[in-house]
Amino acid sequence: MNFELTTLTLSAASSQKCDALIVLVPEGVKPGKDAVSAILAQALKSGDLELKAGKNLQIYASPLLAARRVILAGTGDGSVRSVRLALAAVANVLKSPKVKKAVVVFAGKASGEAVATAVQCCADLSYVYTTTKSKAEPVALARLVVGVEDSAKVKSAFDMACAVAKGVGFAREWANRPANHATPTMLANAAKGLTTTGITCKVHGPAEVAKLGMGAFLAVAQGSAEQLRFIELRYNGAAKSEAPVVLIGKGITFDTGGISLKPAAEMDEMKFDMGGAASVLGVFAALAELRPAVNVVGLIPACENMPDGKAVKPGDVVTSMNGQTIEILNTDAEGRLVLCDAITYAARFKPQALVDIATLTGACVIALGNQRSGLFASDDALAAQLQAAGDAAQDLCWRMPLDDEYGEGLRSNFADVANVAGRAGGAITAAKFLQRFTGSMPWAHLDIAGTAWKSGAAKGATGRPVGLLMHYLANVAGSSKPAPKPARKKPVARKTA
Structure with a gap:
């Protein structure tokens, strides 16, 4: 959708020509003398x-x-929550x-914040999964105009909301796809498709992962006929001297x-176990739109966890x-096994912060x-930054x-550490x-097992925590030096299929 x-x-x-004009009306509004205000005043006076x-x-x-239809929607106190409720009511x-422009x-x-909420709500409402449906039709709404008294004051919030909307949509789409339509190889191809100016992608296969010594990651993947992929994305928006933020997304497809x-x-819902990976892909889709002055590395260890004769055993x-x-x-505690090797790999980037995102427990x-x-965080400042970003994005954590006492249950008589420690305090x-x-x-760890998807009648991916991560990265960018603009190149003719 275009915003x-x-x-x-x-x-x-x-005088706005559109299929639907939605007027968000807070309490205490004082209608003027124009046509919309006249209708609003009459509706309020009559109690309708x-x-x-x-x-x-x-x-x-x-x-x-000029609009084909008009909806006067109450927003109560005008808060973010009220705007969300108002737009949900006109879904x-x-x-x-028949509504192509609103x-x-x-x-x-x-x-x-209210403008960002309007963008995000409309983007969420317009998303329809169609990839593996033979007759599903996408939502007709293709253009949404957001009107305010002073657009300059809210432009930065609007731009962020549009970028997040794109990232959330990308994350939802890949998390929603069935496992046979979102294999590790397909995820890697999706990552490659995100490459653009400032974004690069490298994909490591089984031989390269073995050479790196990622024995834990390899162990999880060895029971599947699908080959693992270790995906490495880089976004360079700040000076080369700026240490990157590393994001690691659990990619158990x-x-x-x-x-x-x-x-x-409900085992079918385990296709959502790559929600962390989907969120990292979504962040890079959003970075391509917003282009903040920050360096970001995205790492995705992607594989299936299957029970064949070659599978790792308890x-x-x-x-x-x-x-x-x-x-x-x-x-079944496999996510931490693929993540631990990715965390070790991340150290080579000397990150200013490392955040892993996983549907873990x-x-x-x-x-x-x-x-x-x-x-969860080892650094108080990082924890505070992520909490504040989640609050700003309405993507709460x-x-x-x-x-340290919680780690005592991980002791093993046969190895340096066990991968589980019993039910109590499992997260x-x-x-x-x-x-x-x-x-x-x-380091910080986001356990999104409860927030990455919904079950029941509304079953589907949420795209969280793309919003939280983008707000965090934007805050980091505020203190970073922008990268120099690349030299302009002559256009190259490209053939299309």
Whole structure:
């Protein structure tokens, strides 16, 4: 969808030619004398319109307005939550096959956060999964104009929202695809498709991963006929001297649990176990749009976790890239095995911060439900930055403890460390396992098992935490030096298929 931000008063909105004009009306609004205001004033006077968030009044083909239909939508106190409720209540209009262009205008002052919410809500409503459906039709809405009293004041928030919307959509699409349509090789190809000015991609195959000594990653992948891929993306937006932020996304494209087989019920949802990888891809799609002054490395260890005759067994001991030996007591605790080798690999970039993102533990779902991602961090400043970014992006997280005592259950009689430590505090002990490989790097771990997708009737990927990560990277960019602009090259003719 194409988004456009413009300075637009209610008076000017009356002449907007569109399929749907949505007027967001807060409490305390004072209508003027224009056509939209006249209709609004009459609706309020007659009691036909309540300004409580989620209440609205639809008007069709008014001779006073150029729009084919008008929706007066109450936004209550005008907060971010109220704007979200107001737009959710008119989702049926935005999804109508006859609505190709819509205008959303704020009746009164609009904050940057409210404008960003409008963009994100409309982008979410317009997303429809069609890849493996024979008759599904995409939403007709192709252009959304957001009108405010002063567009200059909210432009930065609007630009960020548009970039996040693109990244979230990209992440949702790849996480939603069935495992046979999102293999490690396909993920690698998707990453290659993101290459553009400032973004490069390198893909390591099994032989290269073996040469690197990633024994834990190899162990997880060895039971699958699908070959693993280790994806390395780089975005260079700041000076070369600036240390990068490294993002690592867990890329288990399907998780059966391996020999420690999962129950059959809802196992289909294990296609979402690459939600961390999808979010890293989404971040790079957003970086290509926003182009902040920051250097970012994205690492995705991608493979399947399958239970064939070559699969790793409970009790097997493997050697990780940094030399630590690991006793695999539960093959369904595989995410931490692929991540630990990627974390070791990340050290070569000497990052200013390292953040891994993973659908890691059901225990985190029990602890925090589906509203907030679990945040674990070895660095207080990094934790505070990520928490603030999540608040700003409406992509919430909650910091969890990392006391050393939680790691005691990972002791093994047969290796340096075991990959599980029992049920109690499972999300924390998983994070303690990862922490063993981080060394002195400022590190944070986002457990998105409860937030990466929804189950039930609304089953599907959410694209989280792309918003959180983009707001964090934008804040880092604020203190970075921009990279010099590349020299312009003569255009090269390209053949198209």
